[in-house]
Amino acid sequence: MMSQIPATPIRQLFLILLIASIFGVLFWNLHFFVPALLGSYTLYVLLRGPLFFLTERWRWPNKAAAAVLVLLSFLAVLLPFNWLFMMLQERVVGLFRNADQVKQNAEALIRTLEVKYEVSLLTPENMVSLSNWAVSAAQGLVGATVSGLGLLLATYFILWFMLTEGKKMEQMFFDGLPLRHENVTYVRKQLNDMVWGNALGIPLMGLVQAFAGLLIYWLVGVPDIWMWFAITFVTGMLPLLGVALAYVPLSLILLGQGEEGQALLIVLYGFIVMGSVDNIARMWLMKKMIQTHPLITLFGVVVGLQLFGFIGFVFGPILISLFILLLHIYHKEFHRRE
Numbered sequence: 001m002m003s004q005i006p007a008t009p010i011r012q013l014f015l016i017l018l019i020a021s022i023f024g025v026l027f028w029n030l031h032f033f034v035p036a037l038l039g040s041y042t043l044y045v046l047l048r049g050p051l052f053f054l055t056e057r058w059r060w061p062n063k064a065a066a067a068v069l070v071l072l073s074f075l076a077v078l079l080p081f082n083w084l085f086m087m088l089q090e091r092v093v094g095l096f097r098n099a100d101q102v103k104q105n106a107e108a109l110i111r112t113l114e115v116k117y118e119v120s121l122l123t124p125e126n127m128v129s130l131s132n133w134a135v136s137a138a139q140g141l142v143g144a145t146v147s148g149l150g151l152l153l154a155t156y157f158i159l160w161f162m163l164t165e166g167k168k169m170e171q172m173f174f175d176g177l178p179l180r181h182e183n184v185t186y187v188r189k190q191l192n193d194m195v196w197g198n199a200l201g202i203p204l205m206g207l208v209q210a211f212a213g214l215l216i217y218w219l220v221g222v223p224d225i226w227m228w229f230a231i232t233f234v235t236g237m238l239p240l241l242g243v244a245l246a247y248v249p250l251s252l253i254l255l256g257q258g259e260e261g262q263a264l265l266i267v268l269y270g271f272i273v274m275g276s277v278d279n280i281a282r283m284w285l286m287k288k289m290i291q292t293h294p295l296i297t298l299f300g301v302v303v304g305l306q307l308f309g310f311i312g313f314v315f316g317p318i319l320i321s322l323f324i325l326l327l328h329i330y331h332k333e334f335h336r337r338e
Contacts, residue, residue, distance in 0.1 A: 035307045036154035038322070039315050043073055043155065044162040045195040051163055066163035074156055084230050112256050151307075183333055190325050198318045202297065205281055206236035206313075209243045212277045216269045220262045222250065236278075237313045238301060243274050296320050 027034075047069045054065035162169060174184050210233035217225045228250060235245040247270035254263040297317050304316015 032151075033154055033158075035315060035319075036151045036158060038319055039151065039155035040158035040162055042195050042199050042315065042318060043077075043159050044166065045192055046199060047073060047159075047163065048166065051166060063164055066160060069163060070156060070160055073159075078152070084233070087227060087230055179329065179333055183329060186332070187325070187329060191322075194318060194321045194325065198300075198321060199314055202237050202314055202317060205278070206233045208281045209233075209236035209274055209278055212274050213243065213247065213270070216266055216273075220254075220265060222254075222262075222266075234313070238298070242278060243270060246270075247274065296324070 051065055051069055054060040054068070055062050174188060177184050177187065179187065210229050213232040214225070214229050217228050222228055228246065232243050232246040235241075236243050238245065247266050251263040251266045251270075254260075254266065300317030300320045301313055302316070303319060304312025304314070306312070307316065307319075
């Protein structure tokens with residue numbers, strides 16, 4: 001007599017397939033909101049402490065406290081990024097309008113440097129390719145930023161419900177994780193550390209180096225100083241080359257204009273002072289919060305710019321960190337040691 005297949009594993013497998021199918025349909029049609037969900041959770045973790053302080057210590061109504069925190073955080077996020085975006089967009093639009101003139105000026109600058117210092121920097125063919133790439137990258141960045149503003153609105157729409165129903169949503173989420181209790185606690189702690197390390201650590205690194213660069217830009221008398229402050233802030237959030245992507249092009253522009261002393265001063269200051277500020281700030285950051293690996297930041301920025309636009313500098317690394325955390329949780333949950 002043949003043994004029958006137990007009914008319980010069949011029902012369990014059928015239920016898993018049904019859940020996976022429905023999740024796949026939902027994800028396929030709502031994947032646009034995944035970055036918004038990630039951003040809202042990031043802001044919720046940052047605002048969770050002030051929310052509980054207002055509601056439990058000062059006895060504020062939950063919705064009133066949530067409304068105040070949403071408004072303040074929206075202004076804190078939107079105003080600085082809007083200032084950066086508007087300033088950089090003005091320059092990008094100017095480049096589009098005067099693309100031929102910008103190309104001629106760049107070629108003249110490079111020819112001056114090649115003749116003066118007897119070096120070969122770029123061939124005309126490479127200049128054409130570089131200019132085409134720059135225009136394409138700028139157009140893509142502006143387009144991604146416009147869509148990122150839409151995601152920002154969706155982020156705050158989801159954030160409102162997270163703040164007004166925070167404890168209930170937390171309980172439902174962590175109780176629904178198919179993990180052991182100790183791993184649920186580990187996930188909760190790692191998610192909080194990951195959000196604080198990326199959402200505050202990465203912009204903080206860019207801001208510290210931007211103010212360090214602002215000093216030398218002001219002393220040297222760099223024209224359009226706030227634009228270079230914004231560029232230094234953005235490049236300061238990038239790993240590896242970082243602020244060198246700001247002060248090296250600036251020094252080359254000054255060098256082409258015959259201001260050799262100012263160019264040399266900026267290069268030395270950037271290499272010695274701004275590099276030291278970067279290292280000191282990172283050492284302090286490692287003591288205060290989790291430190292993100294440079295490769296995670298690099299690839300996260302690439303992914304984040306595609307998903308979020310300009311604010312992807314922050315949310316992109318969080319997405320990759322979350323993926324790595326899930327891999328680590330899988331190892332902790334199912335790896336069996338002999």
